[in-house]
Amino acid sequence: MFRPKTRFYVQAAIIAALYALLTFMLWEFSSLAIQVRLSEIMCILPAFTAAAIPGLTFGCAFANLIAGNVIDAVFGSFATLVAAILTYYIAKHIQNKRLALLFMPLPAVLCNALAVPLILYYGYGMHSFLGATHALPVLALYALSVCIGQAIVCYGGGIPLYGALDKISKKYKIF
Numbered sequence: 001m002f003r004p005k006t007r008f009y010v011q012a013a014i015i016a017a018l019y020a021l022l023t024f025m026l027w028e029f030s031s032l033a034i035q036v037r038l039s040e041i042m043c044i045l046p047a048f049t050a051a052a053i054p055g056l057t058f059g060c061a062f063a064n065l066i067a068g069n070v071i072d073a074v075f076g077s078f079a080t081l082v083a084a085i086l087t088y089y090i091a092k093h094i095q096n097k098r099l100a101l102l103f104m105p106l107p108a109v110l111c112n113a114l115a116v117p118l119i120l121y122y123g124y125g126m127h128s129f130l131g132a133t134h135a136l137p138v139l140a141l142y143a144l145s146v147c148i149g150q151a152i153v154c155y156g157g158g159i160p161l162y163g164a165l166d167k168i169s170k171k172y173k174i175f
Contacts, residue, residue: 008051011175015045015055016062023063031068033120033129033142036149039063041157043108046084047091047100048165048175053084071123079115083107101162105154112150117142 022039023030030037039059045052061077068076086107094100117139120126127133129141169175 008049011049011051012053012055012058015042015052016057016059018042019056019059020063020066023059024067027067030063032124033126034145034149035116036152038153038157040108040112040150040153041161043080043083043087043154044104044158044162045165046088047104047162048169050088053081053088056084057081069123072119075115075119075123079111080108083111086111101159104162105151105158108154108158109147109150113143113147116146 019039019042022042023037026038029035030039042052042056042059045056057077057080060080061073064076065073084107087104090100090103090107094103120142121135121139126142127135127138129138129145132138132141165175
């Protein structure tokens with residue numbers, strides 16, 4: 001069996017690869033103003049293993065660097081890092097499992113709703129959205145759009161993924 005450090009690095013690498021692969025495969029839905037990034041379903045993984053924190057961060061950085069740009073890679077992966085750390089903290093410190101499950105997807109939704117509009121506006125030069133051309137309304141519309149997309153993925157997909165992985169991990173001890 002793997003030594004603990006080896007297991008951590010292998011889990012992080014697999015998570016990074018899966019995140020990047022899902023992002024690349026569905027790039028049309030994973031970027032720009034209206035996005036439902038399916039790879040964000042994995043933002044629930046820090047609830048199971050700390051290896052998901054670097055895994056998600058590097059997966060996001062790699063995907064954004066290859067398919068996006070440097071600004072996206074730096075700031076998008078920073079938002080993912082913060083969200084992953086908060087998700088890990090919530091999972092470890094909220095004892096009520098139902099309450100924890102309600103809050104675990106929230107960091108990914110909020111961190112991306114705050115960061116991605118700025119990345120789109122300043123990193124990609126997208127200065128208009130739905131007819132709005134002034135900075136504040138454009139940023140607000142991007143934030144709303146990203147928030148809705150993140151909520152769909154993180155709650156609609158992340159919670160069922162958590163339930164499935166919770167059952168599997170107890171039976172097979174994968175985490």
